[in-house]
Amino acid sequence: MQPSHFTPVPLEKAYRLLNHGPTVLVSASHGGVDNVMSAAWACTLDFTPPKVTVVLDKATRTRELVEASGLFALQLPTVPMAALTVAVGTDSAKTLPDKLAQHGVELFRAPQHSVPLVRGCAAWLVCRLIPEPHNQQAYDLFIGEVVAAWADERVFKDGHWHFDEAPEALRTLHYVAGGQFYATGASVKV
């Protein structure tokens, strides 16, 4: 079942979900295997069609699933998910196959999309891999076209983030190192 407040985001506004530079969870699925890892190195790349980049190390199981399925999702974990984000970014499904269950990761799927999504996030972007074998091999750099996006309407609506008015628990995370994050702060409007 989809979470409450799971609202479609028009594709021309999807880049804004990543514009403030949050740490993401990367999910993918292939052959009946779902997985999720953390990634701080995710970025917007283009407006139309919206494209994103993410660095997926060769050692990760998630990368194998992305390469095999040609699909992945980026989603923005919230402050209460900080420990989960460190956990799925520390353990690999290669050595801990049930890491999602162990770390309390709850998955759901959006209608007509096979990529698993993580419950509790503030926004979700489903991406089709644009294969660039050289970039993938040389730089671990994966490019995706965003084909669908949703956000929690309590914190992102009318094409804009509303962190100031939303519950604190819906703030997104920005990774520093050593298990330390900053939560998205107050807005500064010019």
Ligand SMILES: Cc1cc2nc3c(=O)[nH]c(=O)nc-3n(C[C@H](O)[C@H](O)[C@H](O)COP(=O)(O)O)c2cc1C
């Ligand atoms: C906060 C955080 C950010 C991370 N960022 C990245 C990243 O940008 N790219 C990457 O390849 N690994 C990153 N990692 C490491 C992967 O998430 C980690 O290798 C994970 O265990 C891979 O899981 P898997 O093998 O089950 O796919 C990060 C880890 C943490 C905790």
